[in-house]
Each structure stands twice: as C-alpha cells, then as structure tokens.
Amino acid sequence: MNLRPRKPKPKEEDLYEQAIVVWKPKSTRKPKSSKKRKAKDESKSLITSSTSTSTSTSSVSIIENNEEEAIVVSKPKPQSRKRKAKDESENLIASSSSSPVSIIQNEVKLVVRKSLIKSKRKSKKTEKMEVDTDESVCLEMDSEEENEDDKIVIKGEVLNFKPVKNVQRKGKSRSSKSSNLKKKLKRTVLDSECRLYGEPILDVEAWQRWPHRYVEKVNKDKYAASTSSKTKNENDEEEEDLIVKRHYKQAKLYDIIYDLGDDVFVQGDNGSEDYIGRIVEFFETTDKRAFFTARWFFRAEDTVISKSNASLVDKKRLFYSDYKNDNPLDCITSKINIVKVLPNVDLVAKKETIPSNCDFYYDMEYSESYSTFSNLKPVSSEPSLSVTSNTVSDIARSKSEKTEKSNMKLLDLYAGCGGMSTGLCLGAAVSGVNLTPSWAVDFNRFACQSLRENHPTSQVRNETAENFLMVLKEWLKLCMKYSLLGTKRLEAQHSLVINDKEDEGDDDAPTPSDVFEVEKLLEITYGDPNKKNEIGLYFKVRWKGYGPEDDTWEPLTGLMECPERVQEFVTRGYHESILPLPGDVDVICGGPPCQGISGFNRFRNKAEPLKDEKNHQVVVFMDIVEFLKPRYVLMENVVDLLKFSKGFLGRYAIGRLVSLDYQARLGLMAAGGYGIPQFRMRVFLWGALPTEVLPAYPLPTHQVVKRGVVPLEFERNTVAHDTADHQLHLKSAVILSDAIMDLPPVTNDESRDQIPYGNTPETDLQKYLRCSKQKLMGINASEASSPVLYDHLPYKLNQDDFDRVCRVPKRKGANFRDLGGLVFGNNNKVELDPSVERDLLNSGKPVVCLLTSV
Incomplete structure (x- = not known):
C-alpha cells in the first residue's frame, strides 16, 4: 500500500543562482584561543577582499574542524582574474594552518567534517551540502557568538541549506538514476507558513519518549557516521536516517496549530486520495529540517480487502496500524476528527455509539502479516483482548480454566464424512478443550450416513447449505412464537428420532379407513422434499396407527388443525438443540466448494466471480456466520481462492468477516509441513469475536518438498518459520x-x-x-x-484384467505403454504395431485392446 505523501515541487523564489553568505559560530562552542581568532580574522579578510575586488574564485570549500561549522558558496566560473584570486587563497592557507578555508578550482562545495572521537576517522566521513546563489556575490563573516545557530543569509533572508540526499516518503520508490546525475536540492519547508512551534521539548523528556532517536553524547559522532548510509523500511523502500536535534510538541501551518496526537490528512501521491495518519512526533534535524512522524490509518481499500470489496465496509471506518514513517512538515494538509469506538457484532447498537460529527472512526488494528485484523492493543493497564503473535510458539493459554474445561459446540458445514471437524476436535482435546461436533450439514446422503456412524450424538442434516440457512430462520421464528428464547434448556430424556418399532401393537390404533391423525412430528426441513416444486417449511409426520414406511412430509400450513403437535415438537427440539439458534454455536468450520475457480473450468467468470453459481457457496457460508454469530470461524479452501481473479473470493471472505466486526486472519499452510506425505497447500481463514482471542497458526514441524506457487501478493501469508532462525531443527520430510x-x-x-x-x-x-x-x-x-x-481391500478385477495388471512393471510412471505392441504417433495417437505379433493372455484374448468409436 502507498502510504507516503508525494514530494511537493519547490517554488521558484527558493532557487538562487548565487548567494551572499554570513557565517556565525555556534554560541555553544568554547572560546577560541588567540591563534584561532587570528586565523579567523585572516579568513574573514580574505573572503571580504576577494569578493569586493574580484569574482575570480571559481569555488570555495570551508571544512569544519572539531569546533567550527562550514558554509558553501557556489557561483559561475569567472572569465578573468582567476589566477590572482587563487594565488591569494593559497597564500592564506599557507600562512595559517588552522584556517578553515580552502580554494578549489572549477567547483564550489561545502564539506562538513563530522568531529569523531577516534582521530583515525577524522578524514573519512564527510557530508556534502549545497546552496544555490543569487546574482551578486558578497561574502562576509560575522563573529558574533551570542546567536545560537549558524545561518546563511541571502539578501536579508534566511536560507536553510539541505544535504544532497533525498528523504524517501511513504509509497514512493526511489528511482535508480545514475550517481553522476545532479540531484535536486531538498528544502526544509518551502512555505514560511509551515514551521515547528513553541519551545523545544526538554532533552530528558525527549530521550525518554523517543529513545531510538538519540544516542549517548560520547557516541553521537560515531552514530552520525554509521548512519550516513540509507536503510530500508518495512516495505523494502530506502529511507534516509535522520539525525534528530530536538523535538517539539506543536507545529504551525497556515495559522493552524497542530499538536502531538492530532489526526491529519497527509498529501497523497500523484493526485491520489490523501493519506490519513496520527502525529506521534515533531522534530528538527541537525541540518535544520522540520519533520513529523505519522502512524498510519488504513482504509478498507488499502488492506487485503482491496477496492474490489471495499464496499463491504463502512466508508468512515478505518483500521489503525503500527506502520510509521517520517515526512516533511508541509505534507500535512488539514486536521480531521477520528474517534475510537468499541467493536460490536450487534451492528445496530454499534452505529448508535459513533458520533455523528466525526470524520472517521476506528475499532481494530491491521497488520500486513497474515492480513490480520485484530483488537486494538491496550493502552497502559487496559486488559487486552488480542494476541500479538500470529503463530503458535509458546503462546500462553489466554483462556481461563473454566473455558478450557467447558464444552464447545461445533457446526460442520459442507462436512463430507467429517474429516475437518474430527481433526479440530482431536486438536482441541490435546489443548484441553472438549469440542464436540453437534451439527453437521452435507448434501450427499452417503456422506451423511458415515457422519452418523462416526458421530452418533451429532444432528446430521442431509440438505443444501442454502436450505439449512432458511430452516434456521424459520426455527427462530417458531421458538419466538412459543416464547422459548431465553428459557433454560432442560436435559432431554428422549430423542426426537422415533424408533421404528415404537407404538407397535397399539390396540387403540385406528384403521386406515378412519380419519388420519397426527401422532408426532419427527423432523423439520426447508425446501421441496415431495419434489412438487413447492418450496417451503415442511415437517415429517408419523401418522397414528401407521409405521415409518408411511411417514410423509407435510407443509406447516397443512398442520393448522393440530397446533399442539407443532408446539410439542418445537419445545422438545428447543431443549434438545436439534437446530442451533444465534449464540448456540461456538465454532463454525467448513470448506465451501468453489468449482467456479478451478483451473479445470474453462468457462470461469473472471470479471464477476460471485455471479457464478458455482462460487455462491462462499456467500452462503458467510450468511450462516452472520446469522448464528459463532465465537470462532474457520474456513478452508484451495489456493486458487487467492489466485483466481486477483484473489477476489478470498478478499470477499475476509471482508465479510471484518464487516461483521469479527477479527480475522488469513494464512497459507502446507500439510506436508506437519508430517503428512504430500504438499497440499491450503488457505485457512480464521475469524473470532471481539471478545475472544484470535487463534494463531501452528508453525510447521517438518521439512517439506515444495510444490506449486504461492501468489506473490500473499507471500507474507505463508505460515513458516523465520528464515533468520539458524537454530531451527525440523523433522525430515515425510514421504x-x-x-x-x-x-x-x-x-x-x-x-x-x-x-x-x-x-x-x-x-x-x-x-x-x-x-x-x-x-x-x-x-x-x-x-x-x-x-x-x-478395509484393506483391493478393487477386485476379473482374471484377464488381473493378468494385464501383473504385466505392468513396478516402477514409477509405468502404465499400459509398457505392455508392448503399440506405436505412438503424432498428437500422442496410439495404434497397434503391425510389425509385432500380438501378445495373448492365458484366456486367449490379446493383452492390449484398442477401443474404437462406432
């Protein structure tokens, strides 16, 4: 994301061809000896005489010794008296070894030599500085020592000189121009209306608040020399290391006072929207430049959600971050009002807490590591609801013993045979949590049969996820109708699943010729169970005097004559939790199928992926999360979720969670890194309520043979160990x-x-x-x-096929091509080799048979 303001263009009045320079020593330096004073006077006389009588000097360099500063003067190369001025300069240098003036031909430079503690470094580290000059040149030295700072005066105006190197701003990549190209001068602040304001902060306080900006005095020069090179920030962009002179609490821009902690707009890049930041520092550098440090806010489009799904999030909602960088003071454009609010999954109640007069609000932090949206870090002694680590290493269990020992209920969507929920339950058991698969949903009836066998206590529903969501909504209405919400659930004594042999031998049962009477309601569903294109809410009815083979699905409207049976069913179902209500589910897990993103699908809709019905299950999954509001969400999917259409579906999924005020985190994990004999990279999206700790990803335990490609934009989402950890010892890869x-x-x-x-x-x-x-x-x-x-059984083959299989050699990649008697032509076309006699099986049939279309 671009977070750096662009560099404002310099104004013409700030550029000069020549300069009149006044040099003043610092008031903090010690009194000079008589020899140094004499040398200075001689230097002053030389400069005064040379500038008043001739303009023959082509360049002047003033080199600072341990106690003196330097100034550069640049001007055009004169056409006459050049030699005379140079001779006078050389004579002066020869007569006074302590003189700070040296005359160099063809170019004028200012060389500021840092005073180093170690004498062997005195002649190594220099920093070149330039100033532009005005038309008429007149140099004079002012020896007043009362003034605190050195100044360069150009026709009565103060010109703050700048170092050659540029400050890199957020979002601006440094160009790779040749080093022999002349770089533009950097201004401190172009406009005199932009300046630091008030008294500087005391050194002791500044060192306490920003210790990274300061070093011990005895090491200060050494630090300056070591930081002369450029460094790189978090976004791999080159940054200039600024040497801070002092800090301020305020700045004044166009008659507006800005304080530390103010939220501001910062000038955008190339006409783009202004950035948003919070001022955390005002400081002046040793070369008299004014800067501020901004801690940035992210808009939704600046995060992994991106512009394609930014509409899911309120436009006024921002996300705080730990990303900071330094910018020139005049990049600030205006103040804004940003308020902090508490996250709340009750979005209606949350909206009422947002002040109407605020420009923006924020309730979460964002980090590019694993694309994490998390609770704000606590201030001072506030309790924390977030976890700072993104992976499980030695994270202390933040849950209380009560939570660890409590039962947690899981809903498994798109469950299949229950592999994902089973793995979660096993992992939870290792962590001391009793997680049980209470509900499971899948459209495949054979998978549901396996689920019931493996999890006999689970409520397994054989229906689509869309119909499951609809029956949940209808179930909530029924529970509200019979005033069951909020009442304590009783321990169920009998299951709602009726035994097929129940009520057999009932002497009072009516004969089939009598009026049909509803004995019990067995199940509830939504859809069209009778295949009559009549979609709605249905109940499975056990008729009095009839067996299970006569059970039928009846619509709710057809049961108006027996409301007591409906109430009885709903009451028993409520106490037995046959269907979850909002707040009942602790964990929702699932991997919504997305055939529309598969690379095998040649007709994928890249422009609008959600309009493809094959991708709609991601929407349904998030709709169920929105309705039930579980404590935790775990969604799994293939890596194509982040590859197809620039990761649109993955961005949509995390955007939906964030829009519901869930904390969220997106990671890529390879099964091979955890002891599985295959690579199998998958996307795992975690979600957690603001009241919970956002789960971390477990770090790999095994080496793995890498296969496939991780999308470049999501490389930081790969769950892996720090490559700098040389003490890491992983187990060997499993094959x-x-x-x-x-x-x-x-x-x-x-x-x-x-x-x-x-x-x-x-x-x-x-x-x-x-x-x-x-x-x-x-x-x-x-x-x-x-x-x-x-179940260690092979697929039983007939004798001929078994004989054919036995002829295939036992080596990697072997197949029917190794049977012989075949010719492979163009386009991989297979034909019988007419030059070879066909090999026969024991039954007399040929080993190789070619199927031809009729």
Whole structure:
C-alpha cells in the first residue's frame, strides 16, 4: 500500500543562482584561543577582499574542524582574474594552518567534517551540502557568538541549506538514476507558513519518549557516521536516517496549530486520495529540517480487502496500524476528527455509539502479516483482548480454566464424512478443550450416513447449505412464537428420532379407513422434499396407527388443525438443540466448494466471480456466520481462492468477516509441513469475536518438498518459520513410503474387512495411524495388543484384467505403454504395431485392446 505523501515541487523564489553568505559560530562552542581568532580574522579578510575586488574564485570549500561549522558558496566560473584570486587563497592557507578555508578550482562545495572521537576517522566521513546563489556575490563573516545557530543569509533572508540526499516518503520508490546525475536540492519547508512551534521539548523528556532517536553524547559522532548510509523500511523502500536535534510538541501551518496526537490528512501521491495518519512526533534535524512522524490509518481499500470489496465496509471506518514513517512538515494538509469506538457484532447498537460529527472512526488494528485484523492493543493497564503473535510458539493459554474445561459446540458445514471437524476436535482435546461436533450439514446422503456412524450424538442434516440457512430462520421464528428464547434448556430424556418399532401393537390404533391423525412430528426441513416444486417449511409426520414406511412430509400450513403437535415438537427440539439458534454455536468450520475457480473450468467468470453459481457457496457460508454469530470461524479452501481473479473470493471472505466486526486472519499452510506425505497447500481463514482471542497458526514441524506457487501478493501469508532462525531443527520430510510400507500385501481375492498388520510400525506416522480414537482423544483406554487394519481391500478385477495388471512393471510412471505392441504417433495417437505379433493372455484374448468409436 502507498502510504507516503508525494514530494511537493519547490517554488521558484527558493532557487538562487548565487548567494551572499554570513557565517556565525555556534554560541555553544568554547572560546577560541588567540591563534584561532587570528586565523579567523585572516579568513574573514580574505573572503571580504576577494569578493569586493574580484569574482575570480571559481569555488570555495570551508571544512569544519572539531569546533567550527562550514558554509558553501557556489557561483559561475569567472572569465578573468582567476589566477590572482587563487594565488591569494593559497597564500592564506599557507600562512595559517588552522584556517578553515580552502580554494578549489572549477567547483564550489561545502564539506562538513563530522568531529569523531577516534582521530583515525577524522578524514573519512564527510557530508556534502549545497546552496544555490543569487546574482551578486558578497561574502562576509560575522563573529558574533551570542546567536545560537549558524545561518546563511541571502539578501536579508534566511536560507536553510539541505544535504544532497533525498528523504524517501511513504509509497514512493526511489528511482535508480545514475550517481553522476545532479540531484535536486531538498528544502526544509518551502512555505514560511509551515514551521515547528513553541519551545523545544526538554532533552530528558525527549530521550525518554523517543529513545531510538538519540544516542549517548560520547557516541553521537560515531552514530552520525554509521548512519550516513540509507536503510530500508518495512516495505523494502530506502529511507534516509535522520539525525534528530530536538523535538517539539506543536507545529504551525497556515495559522493552524497542530499538536502531538492530532489526526491529519497527509498529501497523497500523484493526485491520489490523501493519506490519513496520527502525529506521534515533531522534530528538527541537525541540518535544520522540520519533520513529523505519522502512524498510519488504513482504509478498507488499502488492506487485503482491496477496492474490489471495499464496499463491504463502512466508508468512515478505518483500521489503525503500527506502520510509521517520517515526512516533511508541509505534507500535512488539514486536521480531521477520528474517534475510537468499541467493536460490536450487534451492528445496530454499534452505529448508535459513533458520533455523528466525526470524520472517521476506528475499532481494530491491521497488520500486513497474515492480513490480520485484530483488537486494538491496550493502552497502559487496559486488559487486552488480542494476541500479538500470529503463530503458535509458546503462546500462553489466554483462556481461563473454566473455558478450557467447558464444552464447545461445533457446526460442520459442507462436512463430507467429517474429516475437518474430527481433526479440530482431536486438536482441541490435546489443548484441553472438549469440542464436540453437534451439527453437521452435507448434501450427499452417503456422506451423511458415515457422519452418523462416526458421530452418533451429532444432528446430521442431509440438505443444501442454502436450505439449512432458511430452516434456521424459520426455527427462530417458531421458538419466538412459543416464547422459548431465553428459557433454560432442560436435559432431554428422549430423542426426537422415533424408533421404528415404537407404538407397535397399539390396540387403540385406528384403521386406515378412519380419519388420519397426527401422532408426532419427527423432523423439520426447508425446501421441496415431495419434489412438487413447492418450496417451503415442511415437517415429517408419523401418522397414528401407521409405521415409518408411511411417514410423509407435510407443509406447516397443512398442520393448522393440530397446533399442539407443532408446539410439542418445537419445545422438545428447543431443549434438545436439534437446530442451533444465534449464540448456540461456538465454532463454525467448513470448506465451501468453489468449482467456479478451478483451473479445470474453462468457462470461469473472471470479471464477476460471485455471479457464478458455482462460487455462491462462499456467500452462503458467510450468511450462516452472520446469522448464528459463532465465537470462532474457520474456513478452508484451495489456493486458487487467492489466485483466481486477483484473489477476489478470498478478499470477499475476509471482508465479510471484518464487516461483521469479527477479527480475522488469513494464512497459507502446507500439510506436508506437519508430517503428512504430500504438499497440499491450503488457505485457512480464521475469524473470532471481539471478545475472544484470535487463534494463531501452528508453525510447521517438518521439512517439506515444495510444490506449486504461492501468489506473490500473499507471500507474507505463508505460515513458516523465520528464515533468520539458524537454530531451527525440523523433522525430515515425510514421504509416501513412510505411510504405507507397513501395510501387509493383499491378493485380488482378499475379502476380509479386518486383517492384522502382521509387523511392527517403522515410522512415527505409522505409529500414529495405528492409535485408537480413545488414545488420540487422550482418553485412558486399554489398547489391543495388535492393532487391526480395516478395509484393506483391493478393487477386485476379473482374471484377464488381473493378468494385464501383473504385466505392468513396478516402477514409477509405468502404465499400459509398457505392455508392448503399440506405436505412438503424432498428437500422442496410439495404434497397434503391425510389425509385432500380438501378445495373448492365458484366456486367449490379446493383452492390449484398442477401443474404437462406432
């Protein structure tokens, strides 16, 4: 992001061709000896006489010794009396070895030699400084010692001279011009209406508040020499190291007083919108330039959300940051009013706390590391709700013992067979948190069957995420209708799932010829379960006197004659939490499918990705988060989420979380870095309520063979160790053989569901894979002496295909091409080789058969 103001152009009145220079010594220097005074008088006489009688001097350099400063005078090369002026200068230098004046032909330079503690450095470090000159040249020395600062006076006006090198401003990259090109002079402040104001801050206070700006007096010159080179800031842009002379509390620009802590607009870059910053320093440098330090605010478009999704966030909302840099004083354009408010997921209540007369407001911080939006850091003794680390290293558990031991409920969206939720629950158990998958949603009925087997206590729903969201909204209305919200939930004694054999043998059951009577309501759904294109809210009805095979889905409007049955169902469902209400869910996890971003999709909509129905599930996922308001959110997806259409969908997802006042963090993690035998890079988006600690990413534990490319713009989102940590020792990368080499061989006729391993594990991964669920969850349970291997079955082939497979050599990349008798022509076309006799199987059929279209 560009955060530097542009460099204002110098005004013509500040440029001079020649100069009249008055030199004054500092009042702080010690009294000179008589010899030095004499030398100075001689120097003064020389300059006065040479300027009044002739303009033959082509250049003058005044070199500062340990107690004297220097001034440069530049003027055009004269056409006459050149030699005479030079001879007079040489005679003066020869007569007084302490004279600070030396005459150099062809060019006029000012060389300020820093007084170094070590004498061997005296002749090494110099800083060249230039001033422009006016038309008529008249040099005179003023020996008054009462004035505190040296000045250069040009026709009665004060000219602050500047060093040759430029100050780099935020967002402006330094050009790579040749060093022999003449650089533009830098002005302190072009406009006399812009200046530091008031008395300087006392040295003791300044050193306490900004210790990084000052060094011990005995090392000051050494520090100046060591900082003569340029450094680079956080954005890899070159910065000039400014040597601060003193700090101020105020500045005055065009009759407006600015104080430390004021929020201001700062001049934008190349006509762009002004930047927004908070003034944290006013200071003057040793070369008399006025600067301020700004701590920057980010607009939404300046963050990872970018302009493409900035409309998700209030235009008046800003994000504070730790990014700071120095800028010339006259880059400030105006004061603004920015207020701090508390984040609140109740956006209506939050809006009421924002003053109507403010220009902007802020409630979070932003960091480019992992694109993190987090709670503001506490001031002084305020308690912190945020965590400063982005990754898990030795982060102390911030939750209380009560929270650690409490039960947390998880909703798994797009659950599949429950792999993501199972992994989260196992990880939570290691951390001492009892996280249970209370609800799961998936459209695939076979996946839902597996979920019910693995998580028998979960409410598994076989429906689309859109319909799940609609039934949640209808469920909330029903709970409100029967005044259940806010009441204490009772321990459920019976499950709502009716046993198929229940009520069998009921003597009072009516015959089918009687009037149908609703016995119980079993389930609730939203959609079109009867496939009649009639979408709405439906209940599954168990009819009195009938079995489960006669259960039907009936709309709510068809149950108006039995409101007591509806109320009974809703009441029992509320106490058993068959559906989550806002505030019930602690964690929502899921990986919304985005086939529209897949590289295999040749018809991807790059211009408007959200208009593609295949990408709409990201919107649905965030809509469910907005409705249920869980404490934590974890969304997983492929890296193409950040590659496709400049990362539009990834930016949208984090923008939605931030718009809901969630803290958020975006990271890229490779499964291979955690002991898995594949690279498998994935995007993980964390979200957390303002009242919670934003979770950090675990650092890799294993080396990994890198595959694929991380988008350049999201390189800082890759979860990895600091490359500067040379003491880091990671475990060796896990490869495929580490996972499967302990598996026993099987034949084509193997039919057993359970078989013993038959050998001992050889790697850590093999030992882990043999652990029982109880051991993984940290539950003390008796382990079987020999672990059992489940479902180690091959796909059974017919005898001919089995014979063909046996002929394929056991080496990497081997396939049907190794069977022989084939010719590969242009465009990879495969044909039978007529020159080779066809090889036959035991059945008499050829080994290779080519399928041809009819």
